[in-house]
Amino acid sequence: MFSFVGEIDLKMRKIEETRYLRTGNLRTFVNMAERTEKARFDARLTQQQKQLFEQAAAAAGFKTLSDFVLQAAQEKAIAVLSQQQHLVLTAEAQKRFFDLIENPPEPNEYLKAAWKEYQSKKF
Numbered sequence: 628m629f630s631f632v633g634e635i636d637l638k639m640r641k642i643e644e645t646r647y648l649r650t651g652n653l654r655t656f657v658n659m660a661e662r663t664e665k666a667r668f669d670a671r672l673t674q675q676q677k678q679l680f681e682q683a684a685a686a687a688g689f690k691t692l693s694d695f696v697l698q699a700a701q702e703k704a705i706a707v708l709s710q711q712q713h714l715v716l717t718a719e720a721q722k723r724f725f726d727l728i729e730n731p732p733e734p735n736e737y738l739k740a741a742w743k744e745y746q747s748k749k750f
């Protein structure tokens with residue numbers, strides 16, 4: 628199968644700037660690029676969910692429950708977006724796609740007009 632990766636690459640690069648500071652057995656989630664830009668997110672959860680998350684955070688060595696939840700949510704968001712940003716083609720569609728890339732059709736009138744308009748603009 629053939630896949631395309633879209634804007635997620637830029638998001639992934641930004642996420643790669645994320646670092647973990649390790650102090651003893653604890654690690655703290657710190658985004659080096661956005662340390663000063665803060666936003667707030669509140670969530671309601673059951674007592675059982677909170678206890679589960681706290682146990683997992685402690686087992687993974689996170690300093691706070693927020694650090695653990697933010698990392699888990701961020702990882703899941705990246706996975707979801709990455710999956711949606713891929714175009715998976717069948718073998719027949721791949722062949723057609725590459726054939727059109729290698730042997731493009733002649734430009735139609737609309738494309739010619741768009742090209743002229745593009746060339747007339749100063750960027």
